[in-house]
Amino acid sequence: MEEKSYFDGGLLSYIGWIILGSFITTCTFGICFPWAICMFYGWKINHTVIEGKRLKFNGTAMGLFGNWIKWLLLIVVTFGIYAFWVHIKLEQWKVKNTTFLN
Template structure:
């Protein structure tokens, strides 16, 4: 654990939990034919962020699957309208959405 200004940064999640959440997210996505992928993404990403401490400050994810789903539909429509060109920006948009829904607890 590196210390910066006397504060530690670390991740306190476990491998078994990560595997479990990832499998659950995958199963949910497959069973719903991808419709619940935003929920699975929020579930796994939230687990990762909620187990992260940066410089002594725990992070918290407060995004919702409903919020991501509404963005997902908009992004899908923009990708279809632009014949796939908007798809190049999807990963950037998703990272932006994640950052906007992540904050520090303390």
């Protein structure tokens, strides 16, 4: 028998996390943006089940913050060219910090 894959997150919690992440990011002038990324991505991954196995996000804002500063510096030094790689680097970091719960 094949296990099912599904997502069990709800609309109200989605809206709540978006509002909270936006508020915190705005109030800190972007400094806490890595926290908002971790919070929202954690919600998304922790509500995902693949073939009967729930995913778990283990990343932390502090773990992302160091990379974030490095990436921003590389963007400045390369006059914006490195920005094309930041999305890929962020996805790699997310996957590196995602495991199966059970």
